[in-house]
Amino acid sequence: MSGAVDLSALKQPPAAPGGAAAAPASGNHSVTEADFEAKVIRRSTQVPVVVALFSQRSAGSVELVRTLERFNAEDRGAWDLAVIEAEPNMNIVQALRVQGIPTVIAVAGGQPLADFEGAQPDPQVRQWLDAVIDATAGKLEGDPDAAxxxxxxxxxxxxxxxxxLSEGDFAGAEAAYEAIIAEEPGNEEAKAALRQLRFLTRAQQLDPAVVATADADPANLDAALDAADIEMFEQRPEEAFARLIAVVKRTVGDDRTKARTRLLELFELFDPAEPFVIAARRKLAAALY
Structure with a gap:
């Protein structure tokens, strides 16, 4: 049946006359002219969609819908089921050239692939579905939500x-991360975790009162470094950066190198694309040159 039916007429369906159509009996599988494009045509580029056209007045077609719903649940996302009540959705019936109810049509890649008409025994329905799954395997995009x-x-x-870490064994955790890096020198996740851990270990040993000490004595380099760690630990990174940039501006030689090195270590605790990190790097460059 592939290529024999043009579904383009259903891509921009007209509004249903007289308000909403009668509700099909299929719950979440229900499809109407209003959502046929999204739920059938577009969706069929990801997984095959089995379209079941039925009538509430046909006990056989209602039973076929129930069979398809059961198989759909068993197949866990291998294909989608779109159940359409024929009478209120005649544009779909005409576009698909349906001759009798019930009719079941498999759509894949936006085109009809295979179909059958009339109620069928469960084993034959199962065989038909398996053939559809086999025919489309590996040829569609797949379900992004399932992935x-x-x-x-x-x-x-x-x-x-x-x-x-959760046990409080910081030394053991550090050794574990170091072992990963030894095995995989390019493992950025382990490197980032190790940087965070080393900072946490260092900062937890500091007295928050060192911030006041550093403010009172700007020439005290060790106090400034510790104060920046406390500010970072208290989630005030911009204050920590500003403190160390100020130290870089007013120092030379080894003191400047120590302040700059500590600042770069703190930068590495964050995504380099963070706006406050970018701004601080610019200020550091200006302070150095």
Whole structure:
């Protein structure tokens, strides 16, 4: 049936006359002229869509819909089911050239692929569905939502390091991250975790009163470095950056190198694209040159 039916007429369907159409009996699988393009044509570029046209007045077609709903649940996303009540959606019936009710049509890549008319025994419906799945396997984009729902497999090495952190074993966690980096020198996740851990270890040992000490004695380099760590630990990065940039401006030699090195370490705790990091880097460059 592929290519024999033009579905373009349904891409911009007219408003349903007289308000909403009668409700099909299929719950979340219901499709009307208003959403046919989204739920069938566009969706069929990702997974095959099985369109079931039925009538409430036909017990056989209602039963066929129930069979398809059951198989759809069993197949867990391998295909979508679009159930359409024929009488209030005659534009779809005409576009698909339906001759009798019920009719079931598989749509893939925006085009009809295969169809059958009339009620069928469950084994034959199952066989037909399997053929549709096989015929489209690997040829469509796939379901992005299903891909996103797949759980990520955690690296046991990171799990072990995080377990040590939760136990308060900072030294053990640091050793675990160092071991990962030794195995994989390019592992940026481990490097970032190690930087965060080393900062946390250092900052937790400081007395917050050092901020007042640094403010009272600007020439005290060690106090300034510790005060910047406290400000960072208290989630005030811009204040920490400003403090160290001021030290870079007024110092030379080894003191300037120490302040600049500490500032660069603090920059690395953040995404380099963060606006406040970019601004601080510019101020550092101006202070140096």
């Amino acid at each position: 996103a729902a797949e759980p990520e497999v955690e690296d046991p090495r990171f799990v072990a390091a995080e377990d040590k």
